Amino acid sequence: MSQDSPTPVPDPGLRPATVAVTAGRPPHVADQPLNPPIAMASTYVAGGDLEYGRYGNPTWAAFEETLGALEGGRALAFASGLAAVATVLDLVGQDATVVAPRHAYNGTVMQLGDLEARGRLRSELVDVTDTDAVVKACEDAALVWLESPTNPALEVADIATIAAAAHEAGAYVVVDNTFATPLLQRPLELGADLVVHSVTKYLAGHSDVLMGAVVTRDEQLYGVLKGRRDLLGAVPGTLEAYLALRGLRTLHLRVERAQANATDLASRLAAHPAVDQVRYPGFGGIISIVLAGGAPAADLLTRTTRIWVHATSLGGVESSFERRRRWKSEPATIPDALVRLSVGIEDVEDLWDDLRQALDAL
Structure with missing residues (x-):
């Protein structure tokens, strides 16, 4: 796999909101549908590029074209976010080292x-806010x-500095961009080789899809990942x-509204006496709070709301929340009383x- 400069992706000059609406459409031809039709096909007539349903589908291709344009690379759709994660980790050689955040998405850390338990690779979990420590860890890393x-601690990494150090050491860089979305952050432009998404979350946005994606500018990496898929x-x-x-198609509208709501709520939450700590990076629709009353208060909060839904996923149009340490696999460094809030697009006054x-009842 080459570490050469990524192949540049043609830029039509359109802004992200326009790309989200216009990319992946059929040609503007009379009587052509505006939306790509659902291609329910497992088998294709021989002689072309598809041949069989496992190798490609016009409906996938339309999604991949749109996400690729938004991230500035070529996208591959996967069955789930964890399927995308597993395919990327499958690229790592035997006994090689993967450096990852200690507070990464729980499924990634579990993979x-x-x-590591099966002797396939070694992992080193780091505090991504300590850039010097992460740079040092890159010296022995393959990935x-x-x-x-980060999920759910909401820590922000210096992607550009870490990516430069990783490349100097000969390592590849992957960024899970699920929380920020390509509207708020484009990791390929910051030096990442691969971007991973749980499409289930913000990209699909309606809590009715299980899907993942990987995006890259490196044509060789793209070919290897497609071959594995x-x-x-x-x-x-x-x-x-x-x-x-x-x-x-509505990602830009949903992100704009969720972020506006989250910014407002973060300020109000910080002033409430039941809230000991508010974690909000200043962008996006996710807030984490630590309650002064500990885990019992956090559990009670998730059971005493009418609009906010107690659920483990995030990024939908509806507001949801959960105490993350209710999962035994969540790191012990996440506070027992931490509640992750996925702020939706409802009226902010109703949410508050x-x-x-x-909170008043705690």
Whole structure:
């Protein structure tokens, strides 16, 4: 796999909001549908590039074209975010080292732990806010995995500095961009080799799709990853790809509203006596709070709201939250009383009224 400069992607000069709406459309031809139709096909007539449903689908291709344009690379759709994670980690050689955040997405950390337990690779979990320590850890790494902001601690990494150090050491850099989305952060422009998404979250945005994606500018990496996807069969359903593309069309509107709501709520939460700590990086729609009353107060909060939904996922149009340490696999360095809030697009006054009455009762 080459470490040469990524192949530049043609830029049509359109702004992200316009790209989200216009990319991946059929040609503007009379009587052509505006949306790409759902191609429910497992088998194709021989002689072309597709041949079989595991190798490609026009509906996937439309989604991949749109996400690739937003991130500035070429996208591959996967059956889930964790299928995308597993395919990228499969690139790491035997006994090689992967550097990753100690507070990364729980599924990613669990995959690393499983691979390490089976002797496939070594992992070094780091505090991504300590840039010097991360740079030092890059010296022996084959792959550096970043999240920024991290899930659920909402720590921000210096992606550009870490990517430069990783490349100097001969390592690849992956950034999970699920929280920020390509509207708020484009890791490929900061030096990352690969971007991973849980499409389930913000990109699809309606809590009805399970899907993942990987984006890269490196044509050789793209070919290797597509070959692994074809071989392992970690492909998305056609309906899921269609719904994810439909979700992408309003991504800019949803992110704008969720971020405005989150910024407002973060300020109000910081002033409430039941809240000991507010973690908000200043962008995006995710807030984490630590409650003064400990884990019992956090559990009570998640049971006493009317609008906020107690659920483990995030990034939907509806507001949801959860105490992350209810999962035994969550790192012990995450506070017991931490509640991760995924702020939706409802009226912010209704969201605050619902939160405040629950907080007042603690």
